[in-house]
Structure formats: C-alpha cells, structure tokens
Amino acid sequence: MPRRKIKRAEEPKPDLMRWLLTYADMITLLMVFFIILYSLSAVNPQRFQEMQEAFSSVFNGGNFTIFDTRGGGGAGLLQGLTPGQRVQSNRGGRNAGTGGQSILRNQALSSLQTLVKAGKVKVIPTENGFAISLVSDLFFASASAALNADAMPVLQQVSDFLGQIPNSVVVEGHTDNIPPDAVRWPGGNWQLAAERSVAVLQTLEDYGVPTERLSSSSYGSTRPVQSNNTEEGRSFNRRVDIVIVEKL
Numbered sequence: 001m002p003r004r005k006i007k008r009a010e011e012p013k014p015d016l017m018r019w020l021l022t023y024a025d026m027i028t029l030l031m032v033f034f035i036i037l038y039s040l041s042a043v044n045p046q047r048f049q050e051m052q053e054a055f056s057s058v059f060n061g062g063n064f065t066i067f068d069t070r071g072g073g074g075a076g077l078l079q080g081l082t083p084g085q086r087v088q089s090n091r092g093g094r095n096a097g098t099g100g101q102s103i104l105r106n107q108a109l110s111s112l113q114t115l116v117k118a119g120k121v122k123v124i125p126t127e128n129g130f131a132i133s134l135v136s137d138l139f140f141a142s143a144s145a146a147l148n149a150d151a152m153p154v155l156q157q158v159s160d161f162l163g164q165i166p167n168s169v170v171v172e173g174h175t176d177n178i179p180p181d182a183v184r185w186p187g188g189n190w191q192l193a194a195e196r197s198v199a200v201l202q203t204l205e206d207y208g209v210p211t212e213r214l215s216s217s218s219y220g221s222t223r224p225v226q227s228n229n230t231e232e233g234r235s236f237n238r239r240v241d242i243v244i245v246e247k248l
Contacts, residue, residue: 102246104165107128111161113226120154129167129246132158136174136196136238143180143193156202157241159207164243170215171204172241173197176234179222194218200240 108123108130115121122133139151147155162169173193185191197216205211226233 001127034096042192079247102130104167105245108132108161108244113155114155115157122159126241126243131172131241131243134200134240134242136233136236136240139240140196141185143192145192145199147199152203155203158206159204160210162204162209162242162244163207166213168245169204169209170217170243170245171197171201172243173216173218173220174223174237174239174241176222176224176237177228178234189220192221196240199231200242227234235246 018230099204105123109116112121112123112132116123120135120138122135124133126133134151134154139147139154141148173196174191175189177189179188180192182188187194194216197218201214201216205214221228221237224233224237225239226238228234
C-alpha cells in the first residue's frame, strides 16, 4: 500500500513591501518638521515671547495674563479685565528683574505701546523689576519742577496701568551733570531731581494710584544712562523713572 505524502504547510513568503511603512513614517515626520519651520518663520516675535513666558509661568506653578493688543486707544486694559480689576503679579518670580523679561513687563509694553512708539516713555529692566522711564525734556521746562500740560495725558495712561497691579512703585528723579541755578536750587541737582520725582508721584496719586504703594527718591546726576559729554546724552540723563518693584 503506497504511503501518502504529507503536505507541509507552506512557509509564508517575506513581505518585501514592509519598508514602505518606515518610508511613509519618515516622509510624514519630515513634512511636519518643515511645517513647523515655516510656522516659526512667520511668527510674531512679541506674541511668541508672551506665549513662552506664559507657558513658563504655568509649568512653574504661577499665573499669567496676556494682553489683547488689538484694541486701539484707551488705557490699554488687560484682556478680560474691567477698570479697577487687578492682575496677578509675578513679584519674586524667577523672571523678575534683569534675569529675564518678566510677564508684567510685557504687559506694560503692550499697555503703553502707543506712548513707547511715540517716544514719550521707555520700558526698561532694572535690578529689582522694570521702569517706565519718562524723558524729562518732554515733561518739564528747562530748570523747572512743574509738569507741562502735555505730560498729564501720559501720566494718566501710566496711572491706569499702575492701578491694575499690586506692586510697589518708586519714582526716581535723575539729572545731567550741569549744576542748576544755585539761587533757585540751593540743593543743586539733588533738589531738582527730588522735586521732579515728587511732582510725578503726586500726579500719579491724583490719578488714583494708592498712596501706600508710592515712594520717591532722588539720584541727582549719579546714575547717567548716556555720556554727559554731548547734549543728546544729557537729554537722556534728564529723566524720571517710575520703577515697578517685582522682587525685593
């Protein structure tokens, strides 16, 4: 009796097209990569910085608020806030001071952007926060501590911003190195800088900034930001800085 041949199961042939899966994955990743590169090339740097600071604050347990910069005019209120409503400060946060651009400083730049673009104020970092710097030539007459009428709308807008934050505010007076009239200013540049800082402080107070948050100081000609050897440099040194304290 003849033996039956036992049929063995045919071994599956290797799939020679499996490389297409890896190839397709690679193509997809490359496409995503180039899309990201394109989106980064078209990003608004200021908005990207705000988002970066916001996410950094969230991941470190903080709060954040981003301004709506699309609105025109007004006091530059924060997005979603009503007048008089305060925002969360990052006082003492790791981005306060000159170590990095704080969220609050970004908010000041957004709120006061019309004044910054017009060259009436500057928003600059300081050792313990940032300052809204007023060019005194635009706010005071020569050798005078009386505020010009044109300064009032500017200080009103600055006060609106300061009224929405809980931080302490120090108004600092600075001058160039040319001594003022000794009869009118027997205390020299110290007295002139002090009286100008007090004039700005009292105006902020009149516009609603709480008195207990305000203080004044005079540095005379001891802290120039430009050389006093030129008229342009001296004009930068004649200034009043409204310093917002973020860390003690």
